[in-house]
Structure formats: structure tokens, C-alpha cells
Amino acid sequence: MDVKEKIKKVAVLGAGDMGHGIAEVCAMVGYEVTMRDIKQEFVDRGMNRIKESLAKLQEKGKISNAEEVLSRIKPVVDLEEAVKDADLIIEAVPEIFEIKTQVFSDCESLAKPECIFTSNTSTIKITELAKATKREDKFAGLHFFNPPVLMRLVEVIKGEKTSEEVMQLLVDFVKSLGKEAVRVEKDVPGFIVNRVQAPSGALLMAIVEKGIASPEEIDAKMKTIGLPMGPFELMDYTGVDIFYHAMKYYSETISKDYAPPKILEDMVKSGNLGKKTGKGWYDWSKGRPEIKASPSEKINPLDFTIVEINEAVKLVEMGVAKPEDIDKAVKLGLNRPFGPFELAKSMGVEQIVKRLEELSAEFGKEIFKPAETLKAGKLPV
Numbered sequence: 578m579d580v581k582e583k584i585k586k587v588a589v590l591g592a593g594d595m596g597h598g599i600a601e602v603c604a605m606v607g608y609e610v611t612m613r614d615i616k617q618e619f620v621d622r623g624m625n626r627i628k629e630s631l632a633k634l635q636e637k638g639k640i641s642n643a644e645e646v647l648s649r650i651k652p653v654v655d656l657e658e659a660v661k662d663a664d665l666i667i668e669a670v671p672e673i674f675e676i677k678t679q680v681f682s683d684c685e686s687l688a689k690p691e692c693i694f695t696s697n698t699s700t701i702k703i704t705e706l707a708k709a710t711k712r713e714d715k716f717a718g719l720h721f722f723n724p725p726v727l728m729r730l731v732e733v734i735k736g737e738k739t740s741e742e743v744m745q746l747l748v749d750f751v752k753s754l755g756k757e758a759v760r761v762e763k764d765v766p767g768f769i770v771n772r773v774q775a776p777s778g779a780l781l782m783a784i785v786e787k788g789i790a791s792p793e794e795i796d797a798k799m800k801t802i803g804l805p806m807g808p809f810e811l812m813d814y815t816g817v818d819i820f821y822h823a824m825k826y827y828s829e830t831i832s833k834d835y836a837p838p839k840i841l842e843d844m845v846k847s848g849n850l851g852k853k854t855g856k857g858w859y860d861w862s863k864g865r866p867e868i869k870a871s872p873s874e875k876i877n878p879l880d881f882t883i884v885e886i887n888e889a890v891k892l893v894e895m896g897v898a899k900p901e902d903i904d905k906a907v908k909l910g911l912n913r914p915f916g917p918f919e920l921a922k923s924m925g926v927e928q929i930v931k932r933l934e935e936l937s938a939e940f941g942k943e944i945f946k947p948a949e950t951l952k953a954g955k956l957p958v
């Protein structure tokens with residue numbers, strides 16, 4: 578049966594950065610959508626952002642039915658109205674475990690028994706969220722990338738109890754949106770794309786904490802290898818709080834090596850969250866910051882690639898995904914020209930293992946220790 582026979586109505590919970598974009602994408606291909614937020618002004622803001630985006634797409638000739646698409650999205654504040662007829666719920670509320678589980682347990686009694694529940698969480702294990710409901714077999718992760726209208730990747734995450742039937746239906750749903758689905762076969766914190774990047778985030782923090790180089794010197798260095806934005810500027814752009822919450826969650830679920838450093842915690846506590854608050858690692862009050870520091874000579878950009886390759890190998894060892902799916906997800910999710918396995922092939926396993934041992938010793942972090950497959954001198958196939 579065609580996915581559009583099974584899924585007709587989609588409820589998107591949260592009308593923020595991700596929720597409004599997800600609602601727009603669903604309505605563009607013909608689904609009836611309800612978009613819910615907790616206050617009328619938040620729903621209105623989400624609808625305005627959708628209107629602006631559709632107008633731009635129409636201007637560029639990418640769509641010709643902006644009004645019709647808009648008419649398929651019903652903005653609501655009442656949760657029951659949002660979910661009572663829905664065949665699929667996509668939750669995109671803040672990345673806070675207690676808020677998400679409250680939303681799902683509220684939906685349990687309001688939604689149809691056959692309705693599929695999904696979360697757009699960036700990091701939180703799906704299995705833990707599913708426990709807030711009585712339908713763990715009909716609960717999965719549907720992880721879109723920002724901005725959903727432009728980014729082609731959606732990770733479809735299997736919780737411990739998600740049925741194969743639901744996984745296949747969700748893969749078909751993602752395809753019906755005109756996007757690429759990558760299946761995440763095992764539910765681990767961060768899934769594929771965010772998890773692969775987790776150790777390079779920890780390495781950045783360790784370098785700053787040890788005073789080896791300043792954020793500005795690191796950004797200057799990373800720009801010399803052709804990155805359009807340094808990692809700290811990018812962190813400011815997406816939100817320092819998002820990075821902080823991810824590290825905190827990884828420190829509780831993967832390894833204490835991910836514990837956010839004090840400097841990061843202080844920034845979040847004092848509300849210096851980056852571009853959105855005007856100040857983060859940089860001052861954004863006058864627009865995009867100008868990087869004046871000289872590139873650090875004490876860091877090697879290749880180290881970030883090496884720790885990401887190592888994490889990608891560990892994901893294969895854990896049964897999370899196949900190497901080709903990890904490469905595909907990283908390329909599509911981060912707009913990168915190469916995936917970690919493609920890069921590894923051009924580097925040589927011996928060199929990777931040697932550098933991982935050095936990094937692990939230098940920073941005292943187990944998370945940089947080489948994966949078993951690498952230690953055996955191989956790359957996973």
C-alpha cells in the first residue's frame with residue numbers, strides 16, 4: 578500500500594526552527610498538517626516563517642502553489658485538536674528529556690491507537706523517549722537537518738522495540754518528501770551524523786581548556802583548509818546551548834570524557850548562546866564577527882578528521898549502520914564532500930591508529946582510543 582494511503586494527516590509538535598520547516602516540507606508534498614505550539618504567538622511566528630519561505634520558493638520558480646500548500650497547514654495551540662486525527666506525529670519541541678516525555682505521554686491518550694509517534698531529537702535515545710508511551714513498537718526517530726526545506730537527509734532511527742513495518746513505512750514517508758532516508762539500525766546517543774562529530778567537539782573543548790589555542794586561533798586555522806566557517810563561529814551560529822546540551826547528554830550516556838568544560842557551562846548560565854543572543858564565543862552585535870587572530874600552529878586540522886573516522890568505525894562495530902550509509906549521512910547531513918570512510922581510505926590505518934593513541938594520551942581521554950577494527954589494522958567493509 579502506498580505510504581499516502583496510510584499516512585494522510587501529520588501533526589508537527591513545536592513550531593520553532595525545525596517544526597515550522599518540517600510542517601512546510603510535509604504540506605508541500607500534499608500531507609494535511611497540524612502544527613502545534615504552546616502559545617498562539619509561537620504558532621503565528623512559525624506560520625509567518627512558512628509563508629516567507631513558500632513565497633521565496635515561488636519567486637524562484639520551485640513551486641507554483643504557495644497558497645494551496647499553506648492552506649494544508651492548520652496552526653493550533655490545543656494539543657487534542659493537533660493530534661486526534663493524526664496518522665503520524667513528529668515531535669520537534671526543545672531538546673529537554675522531561676519536556677519531550679511529557680509531550681508524548683500527553684499524546685498517548687489523545688491520539689489514535691494506530692498513530693505512529695516520532696521524535697526529531699538530535700541526540701536522545703529513542704528507546705528512552707518511547708517508554709513514555711504504550712506504543713513502543715510504533716515509536717521511532719525521524720531526524721531532519723536544519724533547514725528541513727533544503728537539507729536532503731533524514732535519519733530514520735529504530736528504537737529497541739520499533740517494528741520493522743513502522744521502519745519501512747517511515748523510510749517510504751521520507752522518500753515521499755523527496756528526501757534521502759538513512760536507517761539507523763541501533764539506537765545510540767547522537768545516532769549517526771551528530772555522533773560521528775561528538776569526539777571532534779570534545780577535542781575542540783579539550784584544546785581550549787588546556788590553553789593550547791584560543792577559539793579564534795582555531796577558527797582561523799580551520800579556515801585555512803577551506804572551511805567556510807570555523808567550528809566556534811559555527812557553534813555560535815547554531816547555538817552554544819545546543820552544543821552544551823549534547824555534550825552533557827553524551828557525558829551521562831557515553832563517557833565522562835564528554836563532560837562540558839566550565840567555560841562552556843559558564844557561557845550557557847550567563848545566556849551567552851551565540852548569534853541569537855548577540856554574544857557567544859564572539860560578539861555578534863554588529864553582524865558576523867571578523868576573525869583577526871593568526872591561525873594556530875599548535876593544532877592539526879587532520880586530528881578532527883581522525884577522531885571522527887574512529888567514531889564512525891565504532892558505530893559500524895556497534896551495528897548502528899553500514900560504512901556506506903555513514904558516509905552518505907555525513908555528506909548529506911553536513912554538506913561535506915567526503916564521508917569518514919572515504920577519507921580513511923586515503924590515509925592509511927596505521928597513521929590513524931598512531932595519532933589516536935597520541936591524542937588519547939595527550940588529553941587523557943579514552944574516547945580517542947582506536948576502535949578494535951582499526952587496531953587490527955583494518956577498516957570495516
Ligand SMILES: NC(=O)c1ccc[n+]([C@@H]2O[C@H](COP(=O)([O-])OP(=O)(O)OC[C@H]3O[C@@H](n4cnc5c(N)ncnc54)[C@H](O)[C@@H]3O)[C@@H](O)[C@H]2O)c1
Pocket residue numbers: 590591592593594595596613614615619668669670671672673676680697698699700720721722723815
Ligand atoms: N536546530 C537545529 O539545528 C536542529 C536540527 C535537528 C534537530 N533538532 C532538534 O529539533 C528539536 C527542536 O529544535 P528547534 O531548533 O526547532 O528548537 P526551537 O527552540 O526553535 O523550537 C522549539 C519549539 O517548541 C515549542 N514548545 C515547547 N514546549 C512545547 C510543547 N509542549 N508542545 C509544543 N511545542 C512546544 C517552543 O515554544 C518552540 O517554539 C530539538 O529536539 C532539537 O534537538 C534541531
